[in-house]
Amino acid sequence: MKFFKLPDLGEGLAEAEIVEWKVKAGAQVEVDQVLLSVETAKALVDVPSPVAGVIARLCAAEGDILHIGAPLVEFEGGEDDGTVVGKVLGSSQVFEDHFVAGAVAAGSGLTQAMPAVRRLALQLGVDMNGLKGSGDGGLVTEMDVLQAFEAQGGSHNEVLKGARRAMAKAMTLSHQSVVPVSITDEVDLRAWRADEDVTVRLIQAIGVACRGEPSMNAWFDGDTLTRRLFDEVNVAIAVDSKHGLYVPVMENVAQRTAADLRAGLDRMIADVKARAVPREMLQGATITLTNFGAIAGRYASPIVSPPQVTIVGAGKLFEKVVFVHGEARPVRALPLSVTFDHRACTGGEAARFLRLLVDALEAPEK
Known part of the structure; x- marks a missing residue:
């Protein structure tokens, strides 16, 4: 299988929110066909397909916030663990999979999550035990933790997204540095x-x-x-x-x-x-x-x-x-x-x- 991962969107942007998928699993797509629209701290951006092929799986849902390098689409065929080069507005980058210290091996019986995700869960008071991960191999992602945070607080918790999320980060930076x-x-x-x-x-x-x-x-x-x-x-x-x-x-x-x-x-x-x-x-x-x-x-x-x-x-x-x-x-x-x-x-x-x-x-x- 080949994975197309969220490419570098430029301007030092580290994450983007999925606004709308333009395709579905099983669809045949062509090179440069728009796969989805994402919203960054700067603008709405259409993300085109870098290859022609059949989509086996969409790796994220509308409303999810993904970091650069997170899987977007899994294509049928190709070599195992392959990575498709992404290109948006002339900016391209190849993302390779590497072992990261802190990840728990699959089948260990423990909740699999990166240290940054565990730290986020601790800050939000979310119990990692029992969380079902949506990432590759059942890995618990940041979005899984945020969704659990919203669920456990009912209407009292709201995860900021889009322009409001960008505003909150910009105001934090201003408070810290100006x-x-x-x-x-x-x-x-x-x-x-x-x-x-x-x-x-x-x-x-x-x-x-x-x-x-x-x-x-x-x-x-x-x-x-x-x-x-x-x-x-x-x-x-x-x-x-x-x-x-x-x-x-x-x-x-x-x-x-x-x-x-x-x-x-x-x-x-x-x-x-x-x-x-x-x-x-x-x-x-x-x-x-x-x-x-x-x-x-x-x-x-x-x-x-x-x-x-x-x-x-x-x-x-x-x-x-x-x-x-x-x-x-x-x-x-x-x-x-x-x-x-x-x-x-x-x-x-x-x-x-x-x-x-x-x-x-x-x-x-x-």
């Missing part, structure tokens, strides 16, 4: 039209502010204590959907027109709703924008997503009274919150960036 500091200000919107496109104006202003204070448009490597400044401003837009939080990227925003930005936003939102965001739209961000005020809230402490060093948060528009030549006048205001990684940016750099951001937003549209 030194966050937040500063706030308000934008006087007297120069704005009543029908002003808030999100487009925010994106344009971020482009202006980053060009004037390039240190806020950077990636920071905490291990080597190096900072890389970027010429282009690529803004990740936080989009909250029923499937979780997605952050598609708009590239080179400082060089794009308002109409082009709006068209890009419309396409982005449509892709998020359809869960069809291309992988290339989830890569290469240098700064993030979260327009949480579209839902509620004036100020926040947005979370920096490393290796980026800055995130801009826009709150809910509100009215306030200002004095002009001693006369009280009502004006609309836009609250802004900027969080920056203090390991990479000084307080002065962040304050200058915020000042440029406010100035760009208060200026009449060109």
